[in-house]
Amino acid sequence: MVSRVIASPSKYIQGPGELSRIKDHIGWMDGPFLFVMGGFAYDNLRQIIEESFKDSGVTLVYEKFGGECTRKEIDRLRERYRREHCTVTVGAGGGKALDTAKGVAYYEKSPVITIPTIASTDSPTSAISVVYTEGHVFDGNLLLPRNPDLVLVDTEVILQAPVRLLVSGMGDALSTYYEARANVASDHGNFAGGKYTNSSVALAKLCYEILIRDGLKARESVEKKAYSRELENIIEANTYLSGVGFESNGLACAHSVYNALTILPQCRHMYHGELVAFGAIAQLVLEKRPDAEITEALQFCTGVGLPVSFDGLCSEELTREELMKVAITACGPGNFMDSEPFTVTPEMVFEAMMTADTLGRRYKTRT
Numbered sequence: 001m002v003s004r005v006i007a008s009p010s011k012y013i014q015g016p017g018e019l020s021r022i023k024d025h026i027g028w029m030d031g032p033f034l035f036v037m038g039g040f041a042y043d044n045l046r047q048i049i050e051e052s053f054k055d056s057g058v059t060l061v062y063e064k065f066g067g068e069c070t071r072k073e074i075d076r077l078r079e080r081y082r083r084e085h086c087t088v089t090v091g092a093g094g095g096k097a098l099d100t101a102k103g104v105a106y107y108e109k110s111p112v113i114t115i116p117t118i119a120s121t122d123s124p125t126s127a128i129s130v131v132y133t134e135g136h137v138f139d140g141n142l143l144l145p146r147n148p149d150l151v152l153v154d155t156e157v158i159l160q161a162p163v164r165l166l167v168s169g170m171g172d173a174l175s176t177y178y179e180a181r182a183n184v185a186s187d188h189g190n191f192a193g194g195k196y197t198n199s200s201v202a203l204a205k206l207c208y209e210i211l212i213r214d215g216l217k218a219r220e221s222v223e224k225k226a227y228s229r230e231l232e233n234i235i236e237a238n239t240y241l242s243g244v245g246f247e248s249n250g251l252a253c254a255h256s257v258y259n260a261l262t263i264l265p266q267c268r269h270m271y272h273g274e275l276v277a278f279g280a281i282a283q284l285v286l287e288k289r290p291d292a293e294i295t296e297a298l299q300f301c302t303g304v305g306l307p308v309s310f311d312g313l314c315s316e317e318l319t320r321e322e323l324m325k326v327a328i329t330a331c332g333p334g335n336f337m338d339s340e341p342f343t344v345t346p347e348m349v350f351e352a353m354m355t356a357d358t359l360g361r362r363y364k365t366r367t
């Protein structure tokens, strides 16, 4: 028997000024609410939240997030949660702050609400918290039994975030459909305790179509700090479609290459989605996809400003030995190469990355 599972937050709300209506969205719960807030959220969003809850009599407890999602940080916030007799956890900030809030909610068995301040991560929707050690080394994934109860996205807040973060989110979202397609072909399991559904694959495909159609306009929107419907669409693609898409379909080559590239000190300055986008193109090469599809991906990436070759990804040139190490790591434990519908060897990944790099360089210098 095969379980078909789609994992999704209970409710997803997105729009300009949505945060100023937060009481309408969560006020039906009694509180007190513990707000775990990243630096930007702590400094800039508290007043909006206060205003919304004005005269409601609900207790709002604010805690500034310490900067890394560690077990110690989760414990510190749990202590505050208990001391203030909180009943709901709210995370506001980037992926790490939200992952921490989800961790607190998991251990305290409370509902959790996520308020992303950037659109470059899948954390707002997923039932996974990525935990690090005090030394910022990956410590493991906390697999949560359920997705957030509410994801609240204020487009005006996202509009204020740096453009590179929105673009990085698009790079992460680019791989969603490719990786879903690989999992469908291999009939592989997803992160939701089963296998893909027709709905989850359709969401991944929609994610891709929106990126190709609206990516460039959304980028311009953030550059000019001017709201647009295209920006709204891309925020939804980066946050909801990519989030539900990856969790309910699974990952494959693109994220394996990402994981492996993070071992290189030359790539440490890059954002998650920037490395994933290169992994996505390497995946298309690995799967011997038609030229037209690879060109569409290259056109998208160069258009929105995602690097497509090693000179844009690495601070120093890579040696063949280093690249081979990346290829071996990408095929190693903890990665997702077995989601591809054929056996993948490190040599094949090495070749795919080299070819992706060549195609990327050639595309950039085309006349």
Ligand SMILES: [Zn+2]
Pocket (backbone or CB within 6 Å): 122, 172, 255, 272, 276
């Ligand atoms: Zn990702």
